[in-house]
Amino acid sequence: MVTYNSMRLAPPKSWDEFEDMCKSSFQLRWSNPNLNRHGRPGQKQDGVDVYGDDSFGHFVGIQCKNTVSGISKATIDDELLKAEEFNPKITALYIATTAARDVSIQSYVRTLNANRQLNGLFPVNVAFWDDISFDLTKDPDVLRIYYPQMFEQLQPTREELLRKRDISNLSTLLNVIDFTSTIDHLRGDAKYIHSLIIDEYNNIQDILNSAVFQLSDTNLKGVINEFTTAWGDLISLFAIAPYDYLTLQNTFSFITPGDFCRNQKEYDLYEKITDSMSNLEVKISNFCDFINNHYHEINLIETSAKARNYY
Structure with a gap:
């Protein structure tokens, strides 16, 4: 050689x-x-x-x-x-x-x-x-x-160009998600939901619905769809639940006089929200595992830190 x-x-x-x-x-x-x-x-x-x-x-x-x-x-x-x-x-x-x-x-x-x-x-x-x-x-x-x-000036292949675009669009999405803090906020039950969960979801939807956001990797699209769907399910339940906003803590608190739900309907909703929070945590963990295994160009600790400064 x-x-x-x-x-x-x-x-x-x-x-x-x-x-x-x-x-x-x-x-x-x-x-x-x-x-x-x-x-x-x-x-x-x-x-x-x-x-x-x-x-x-x-x-x-x-x-x-x-x-x-x-x-x-x-x-x-x-x-x-x-x-x-x-x-x-x-x-x-x-x-x-x-x-x-x-x-x-x-x-x-x-x-x-x-x-x-x-x-x-x-x-x-x-x-x-x-x-x-x-x-x-x-x-x-x-x-x-x-x-x-x-040194040959090799032109990038179509696959390399598509991956480069995927990484760019993926980075845009990740820069509005503080995974470290989000997972911490999901580890409780329905009693408290931090406002970060709602703010992040709104920003995620803005990016995903943008006309210029596009991904070529079908597996990447799949794991993103899984955790954003789970996130949307939680937000839908939150929207119909009786929450008070605690300004100093930037947190929503489920109304439970004496630590008890006021009726069976609210109790069932409380349980559904708790399960939804747990499910979202699992879907986010699956997504992070996928990124760490398949997108080594991405550092989730760095993107989470960047997102933390955003909020």
């Missing part, structure tokens, strides 16, 4: 882009995002185009040479002389080049470094285009910046 790091990357034509590539290459090599380009075009740069700390925390400099045809020994000597004037002092110089690996240059650098070490001078290393390419291919996101043509 062809992988990114087995591909032959074409060197850039622009020296400015090559400097950016070198910066990215060494950032990946040393796991240090904080390398810096030195100066601007036309300024004296003392043999250093990019500087910063290597993976050992040593302050180093990088000279970028867009020289596809090769790099000479004279160029290395010249860049070393310039880099020795750089402040603050660097502990090593890397000469990055678009040239291919050259054994004669590698041999020259080894000999040169042995002599420089004897004289207490910092070493020099040559990073050839193969080395730079290898670094860049470590991160596809970085590689995409310089070689976008390598």
Whole structure:
């Protein structure tokens, strides 16, 4: 299988882009995002185009040479002389080049470094285009910046587009339902119904009845229909029941003098509402399970928190 790091990357034509590539290459090599380009075009740069700390925390400099045809020994000597004037002092110089690996240059650098070490001078290393390419291919996101043509721009399938639309419309619905609070309010009996239950249902109906709300996933439509139908049944029973509104608690209280229903009809209604609340809790739990198992893009804790701020 062809992988990114087995591909032959074409060197850039622009020296400015090559400097950016070198910066990215060494950032990946040393796991240090904080390398810096030195100066601007036309300024004296003392043999250093990019500087910063290597993976050992040593302050180093990088000279970028867009020289596809090769790099000479004279160029290395010249860049070393310039880099020795750089402040603050660097502990090593890397000469990055678009040239291919050259054994004669590698041999020259080894000999040169042995002599420089004897004289207490910092070493020099040559990073050839193969080395730079290898670094860049470590991160596809970085590689995409310089070689976008390598990444196919695939058109989404019809199924992907429909799912994306379903998620968007589903999110609109979920943003008006605080499931966490709603389930808590449903765990009692018909004595108290929090106003949130009524407000949420009204907002749910507004969204579901909107001309632009549409879902393609039949299973999703099914679980939504189940819990909204159960919710509607509860609201219908609530509408004909004797409730007083407790303003401070934002809650409706079933009228039960002495904790007893006033007649058999109201008692039966009380029981039906209690059963309806329990049924709605089950349907909501089923819906949440479905979302958690089939729509991993959705975080119900986050949508509930957002809905909580809405009310």
